[in-house]
Amino acid sequence: MELKIENNVLERVRGEGTELIIPEGVTKIGQNACFFHTQITKLVIPEGVTVIGENAFKDCHGISEVVLPESLTEIGRCAFYGCGIKQINFPKSLKTIYSMAFGFTKIINVIVPETVEYLAGDAFHPTLYPLFTNERREDFVGKIYGYPQPPDFVCLKKNVLEEYTSTPWGEDIYIPYGVKGITNTAFDKQILGRNFYGWKVKKIYLPTTVVQIGKMTFSKCKDITLCASAGSYAEKYARERGLAFEAVDYL
Secondary structure (H helix, E strand, O other): OEEEEEOOEEEEEEOOOOEEEOOOOOOEEOOOOOOOOOOOOEEEOOOOOOEEOOOOOOOOOOOOEEEOOOOOOEEOOOOOOOOOOOOOOOOOOOOEEOOOOOOOOOOOOOEEOOOOOEEEOOOOOOOOOOEEEOOOHHHHHOOEEOOOOOOOEEEEEOOEEOOOOOOOOOOEEEOOOOOOEEOOOOOHHHHOOOOOOOOOOOEEEOOOOOOEEOOOOOOOOOOOEEEEOOOOHHHHHHHHOOOEEEEOOOO
16 A cells, blocks of 8 residues: 655555555644545554644545544544444543544444543434433533534443433444443433333444443343343353343444
């Protein structure tokens, strides 16, 4: 794969290949650097890169895995628009996520670090249901811009899920990578009819980072199926409590 790099800025990507590992020394991904490069499935951005420019990887539909550096501070407008990303882990250095940065990707849930100072209201449009953050809801609402009403999200305390909020039409719940625990009452508002649509959830996907779940968490929803990696804590929990379990390749 041929890369055009000028003054430490990745300007263009050409050629064939499914894995793009950007070399060390690059500090910025330029605008339209990899526009519509559909063959790439994995993207690795090295330490030292601070900015991913506008439209940098727009419409790279094949990209499903992205590794971001701890040095990253800014993700530009439509940077990953239309990519096939399902999960993204943000570094604690991140400060800005611009409009439609992850628009029309496959991301459903994500943990947004408290270091983020500016989050465009449509950054994850339209597939993201809740946003997860490690700070107070009141503080986080003030960081969301360009949106009439902030989308629903959940506040985590020490990466423990205490209350889940989601759109009423969802039939599956995807808990993002990084959540470590789920309390007994995490889903109570949904189960007990938080809205007139009622409880429609069929499956709950749990990442391998979950290592603690309350004994009564799913006591009111015995008809759900827990989905997680084989051999995970979630599988052990489901087997011990007689809950339906499905082994899947999830986080």
